[in-house]
Amino acid sequence: MEVYAKSKNKMLIGKEKKQLEQDISNILEELDMNLDTKEKEAIEKEMTEILEGKPEYQKTLVEHENDIVKCAETFFKQFDIYFTEKEKRLVIEACRIHDRGKVNLLFQALVNPEIIEKGMIEKGRKSRQIPHGFLSAVSISKGEFLSLSELFELNDFGAFITAINYHHDRMDEYDDLTIYNYCKEFYTEQAKEYLGVDNWKIHCENRNQLLFRNNVYTFNRVKDLEKWNQYLLIKGLLNKFDYTVSAGYEDAELYPDLEEKQLKKNIEIKLENKGLRPAQKYMKEHKQNNLVIIAPTGSGKTEAALLWLDGEKGFYTLPLKVSSNAIYSRIKETYSYEPVSLLHSDSMMKYIQEYTHTEAGPYERYERAKLLSAPLTICTVDQLFKFVYKALGTEIFPATLKYSKIVLDEIQSYEPRVIATIIYGLKTICELGGHFAIITATFPPVLQYFMERYGLHNEIEYKYQNFAQESQDIRHKVQIRESDIDIDELIKYGEKQKVLVICNTVIKAQEIYNEISEKVENVHLLHSRYIRCHRDKLEKMIMEFSQDEHKTGIWITTQIVEASLDIDFDILYTEMSTADSLLQRMGRCNRKGRYYPKNPNIIVLANKNGVGDKSVYNSFIYDRSLQILKKYENIDFSEILKIEYINKVYCTEEIKDSKYYQEIERYLEHFDEIPPVEYSKREVDKAFRNIRSITIVPDSIYYKNQDIFEKGLELLQKPHVGKTIKAVFTSKLNSLTLNLNYYSNNRLPEGVDIVTLGQNGRKKGSDIHRARMIYEFNEENNIGRGLLLNQLENDDFIV
Structure with missing residues (x-):
């Protein structure tokens, strides 16, 4: 009997195809005006592929093993110079045996109905399946491992076995006796037949060689850094090749540029x-x-x-x-x-x-x-x-x-x-x-x-x-003001020049924009509290504005324009920030050195907005940055002086007592001490930036696009919908939302629904929360303040 690598994908029969086609056609028709040409084309193409789809060929385990080994060998031919011969052999052999545990009867019963039909396993029997990676890891002895290559040493065995054992991220709460008994009942005889080896046996003692254990009982530590790095290499490439082949691709790397450059x-x-x-x-x-x-x-x-x-x-x-x-x-x-x-x-x-x-x-x-x-x-x-x-x-x-x-x-x-x-x-x-x-x-x-x-x-x-x-160009001259922005002066400059304002907080940017927009029309606002599709328009607008030498006016922004955004304004008004951020902001003014600044073109407003332990900028580094900046006021602020400035602010000995220094030190020590599997991948995704955030849609946007949200979420929950179609609708929904950061551990911001869209009882729904906050944006001229935090729509608000 054939041994298979995975289940065959369920093919739609005539009635199911017609129903799916009807469902998607109805949704496309209802949302016609809300989908652009590209989105429709992508949906229609995949719909055609689904309806014309042929029955999937179910790969045997041998074929899957051969495919992944071939993928690895092709890769190593392309990137040969980066790896030792031992590294290549370790990865290839891990690819060859990592799925061997799939031979067990319970797994095969899941992917091959003939197992039950032929009575090889009792119908309706409920036994807990042990993950196949754990079985693969006890399927080879140390001696067999050493015989795979003369390059292998016993010291390599632990990393090799650990990579195979955990090539899927599974909890490991099994003792050796449980695994032994499971193998005796469901695996040993099947493995003998599959491998053609009569005296084959399992090796539960291999589990003592694991570098760590993924359970709540074992205290793990990385004792040998060299072995850990060896494990990272074997497991990482094994996953890369396995994912590639399982997704239906042959090559792990696309279009290498090593030779053509x-x-x-x-x-x-x-x-x-x-x-x-x-x-x-x-x-x-x-x-x-x-x-x-x-x-x-x-x-x-x-x-x-x-x-x-x-x-x-x-x-x-x-x-x-x-x-x-x-x-x-x-x-x-x-x-x-x-x-x-x-x-x-x-x-x-x-x-x-x-x-x-x-x-x-x-x-x-x-x-x-x-x-x-x-x-x-x-x-x-x-x-x-x-x-x-x-x-x-x-x-x-x-x-x-x-x-x-x-x-x-x-x-x-x-x-x-x-x-x-x-x-x-x-x-x-x-x-x-x-x-x-x-x-x-x-x-x-x-x-x-x-x-x-x-x-x-x-x-x-x-x-x-x-x-x-x-760089011999003098691009900047700084003036510090212990005050807020001079609106009349700003408007005056904006009549003849490109003026950029960078605020430390969205609320401040909105306040300044509100005051200026009541007096002049040539003013725009950009910050992070616009829904994605509106923010994309504004980002495109600011770059086009910057590049048009005939344009004049004012853009009010936040830190989102600091890094690597290719804009060039004539004058910059910026709230004081930390030195690194301030110099980044300066790079958005006179970027190309178009003129020599006879008068200050960088106006720094030392108003302490957004400064404090729970604010945007750390007080210690902010104060230090401001005091040292005063030494460079009203002089030619050359690139050499900027380096001197940042070096003084971040002088190691002088900031050791700062929160900035201590946080870097604390996290570096934490990474040194973290035992393997302390975090899950999901937890890492949340922890990486240490900011709590939620995805929201303002009520006014929701009501305007209610059909998209309702029909889109309905479609995403239907079975057999293609990945591209799901991706198009997920992307469409995301384009109408924004991420809102919040720092309270106890509750969501006021006006945000606890229940997410589509959530109903145990039905999970989406991760999008409705927010009853005012949202301003005119799509005809791309103006408006965006989301107004803490300003709620009236209860009787109707669009």
Whole structure:
């Protein structure tokens, strides 16, 4: 009898197909005006594929094993130079035997109805199935393991067996006797037949070799860092190849650029007439080194980093999704590099917008992005650095980063928790053999101090180069005011110039916008409390406004424009923030050095808005940043002086008593001490930024789009709906929502429903909460204050 790897997908019969077709047709008809052309095309294409679908071929276990081994072998041919022969053999052999436990009768009864039909197992028998990974891990002896390759040593066995045991993230509450008895009843004879070995037996003693146990009873510790890193590699690549094959793909990596170096060539052609700038030349020449590069805004850091990648697999990380979107589009359009991938929580929306019939569907592109398959992926750091929490299911990230290069843009922009995550993660990446480049306009000394404390030493693990002195342009002159903004002055400048206002809080930005918009029309607002589709419009508008040399007016914003958003204004009014944030903000004014500032063009408002322990900025670093900034007031604030300024503010010895320093230190120590499986992958996703947030839809938006929410949620809960169709509707719903951060541990913000949309009794529903807060936005001219926190609609509010 055949042994199968998984169940056959249920095919729709005639009546079911007709019903599904009717359901989706009805929804499309009802929502016709609310879906754009791209969304309709993606839905219709997948609907055709579902209706024309042929019965799925059910793969045998042998075929699945062969496919995953072939996937691994193809991968190692492409990326041969990054791995030792032993590493390759360990991964391939883990691929070969990781699913062997599926031979057991209870698993086969689930995937093959003939088992029950032929009476091989009693019909209706209820026995708890032991996860097949645990069975696979006791299916090979130490001697058999050593015989697989002359390169293998007994010291390799623990990491190898642990990777197989936990290749699925399962709780392990079984004792050896339970596993032995289970194997005796459901597995041993089947394994003998499958392997063709009469004297085959299980080896429960292997469980003593596991590096850790995933249960609540065992105290785990990483005793041997070398073994832990070996486990990360085997488990991570095993998962990568297994996920790839199970998803129906043959190759784990798409379009490797190692030989063609197409992106590098395209950049060099674009820069041919201008010539390479110093930072670009340096990074190109030091492509084999880890780097920390200090280069001012407008010095071509992005292109420098892409030249450093040199065609190798790369990840380019940025602090914000809007920045990621901008770099992704720039690489795709300016440098004509199609294989680039985008990975963050809203990237599916981008894939739908780009969809054409000639390429893979949006869900497939998103799925391949999550499998880390692209030669270059633009992403946010939370997508890659979860592995520092040692959670099961995150091993694919360090394993992939072993043969990749990672670029970290503006590392100082992150909060202490994320900075600690990055530093600890880079240490692991370096130990595995991966490479990193930090590119930034400023690099506080305290970060270099913590890097050294955790084994990343200048001139040993990386090279440090400061290009601030290369820029002779004087772009900024600072004036500090111990007051709020002068509205009349702002309006006067806005009549003839591009004026940018950056506030520390959304509420303050809304207040200033409200006051100015009553007096003039050429004013716009951008912050994080717009629903996604409106925010996308505003982000596009501000960039178009910035690039149009004939436009004048005022944009009032928050920190979301700080990092890597390519905008250039004439004058900046900014509330005082911490030094790193302030310098980032300055980079949005006179970015290209278009003029010499005879008068101050950076007006800093020292009003302490958004400052405090539970606010946006830490009081100690804020006060320090302000006092030291006064030394640079009303002088030419050169790039060299900016570096001097940030170095003084973040002088390691002088900030050791600050919350900023202590948080980085505390989290680094925490990552050192975390035992394996202390966190689940889900918990890591929530913990990464240490901010509680919920997804909300304002009532006015909900009522206006009630059909989309009701029909969309209804469709998402129907069986047999294709992944692309689900992704389109999920993305559509998300585009009408926003994330609202809150810090209370006891209750949701006032006006937010506890029950989510679609939730009914035990029926889970969505993760979207309705919010009875006022939401302002005019879609004809893209103006309005967005969500007004703590301002509720009247109870009798009707749209």
